Amino acid sequence: MAAPFLQIDGVAMRYGGVEGTLALSGTSLDVAEGEFVAVVGPSGCGKSTLMRLVTGLWPPTEGTVIVDGREVAGPLSIAGMAFQNPTLLPWRSILDNVMLPLEVVQPHRRELRAKRGSYERHARALLRLVGLEGFEAKFPWQLSGGMQQRASLCRALVHDPRLLMLDEPFGALDVFTREDLWDVLQDVWLAKKPTVVLVTHDLKEAVYLSDRVLIMSARPGRIIAERRVPYPRPRRLDLTYEAGFQAIVHELRDRISDARRAVEASDAP
Template sequence: MKERPFVEIDRVWMRYNGTGGTLALRNASLTVEREEFVAVVGPSGCGKSTLMRLVTGLWPASSGSVIVAGKEVDRPLSIAGMAFQNPTLLPWRSILNNVMLPFEVVEPHAGRLRRDRASYEKQCLELLELVGLKGFEAKNPWQLSGGMQQRASLCRALIHQPQLLMLDEPFAALDVFTREDLWSVLQNLWMVRKPTVILVTHDLREAAFLADRILVMTSRPGRIMIERKVELPRPRTTEMTYTPYFQDLVQDLRGHIDRARQGEEMAHAH
């Protein structure tokens, strides 16, 4: 029997601030398989971040259902790790202690931390080494570049081995070279740890480099308009971004988003 999708969003409507408020999502449905890496792209304000909040249980849907790991989402998910556009590291804690943070709040780790601190620290150090931060564990966030802070942020999101990793524009604030470096770091983390990943991004090249499947949203109120599978072997390299296949895929995605935006402008004109 086929396993259920890990994430199932079924005909979800989301309206902010009650009946007269902004309709952010209209009849949105999507599924994500276990261990799949899915990217969500679309015009600005189309509801990409709203989707993230629904999946992680930060907000309830106005109607429709959100099911993760076979359970209806009715509270914030403990099986999810999250990373955002800004690293949100605590400036007064070392990098190691920032990455340790989920162990202090997520059970069963919180109950064991004092007793097993050395083994938890070892896990953190191994993960920091995996992302190229070996030797920086005692530094404070302000002593690191933006890209290094974002690496630490990814470690913190993944350290408690969440089944689901939610990434909201994690590299948007970085320059293009740092960003492309971090694509490879994230790909490597995913191949080693295999969480289910939902990445929200404006960067179509990023989506094509990282994802197994890309979902394109309409303008607000958002729903999934089309999806594209990415037929590239892993591990993917920066060289692949120059191939005709990759460039055609990015152009195809851009065309759909442009049409969605034009549709929105037409609607506003009437």
């Protein structure tokens, strides 16, 4: 069997030195190339921390992160990332923010001058797909939080990354927009088959989009259980009303409340 595309092995992360917060401990997980996994778990359990370690924004305190056969030792350029809080550059227009990875990541950077026209059409098409047509020339501060989040998603996708790391990318959206964007993301995945790690608090979203849902314990976080999602794709929203689908969502909810209760018990005097 081929080696996993993403391998996290025995990772621990402590912020702020030996006395600091232990965010992750003994975290291990494998993700196959082209697989879509969702990560769910109680607030503060270390999900965003895990995303930062995989994308090389911080080194782990212990353990290793391997992407595509190589240990991650610095910011990972093959990854497309969208963070929990949109991180658009305030001095660049929405279109220029979305095009940023094309200016930074090879081979696009090399080809940008020759292909600017087609790259720009691609960026505009993505913005249209997420409902931001007409906002290309605006600046981030002229957009609502949810609109900024949608622009961040376009920026994560624009260079067709082989690894997509999405940290609650739909958190600030109303339910209708969110469901539209599930299908945008599903279509991108079907067309390009990137490896995706999606952090979410929305269990319906996790089940609808992923091949496998990973459940984290309360802090210090580690993966304590997983649930395969059997439905073929393309999936349609009607699926979310079926009894089998809802049973999976309930099962996940129960496991997460067990994880939260375990913590409350251990916090007791």
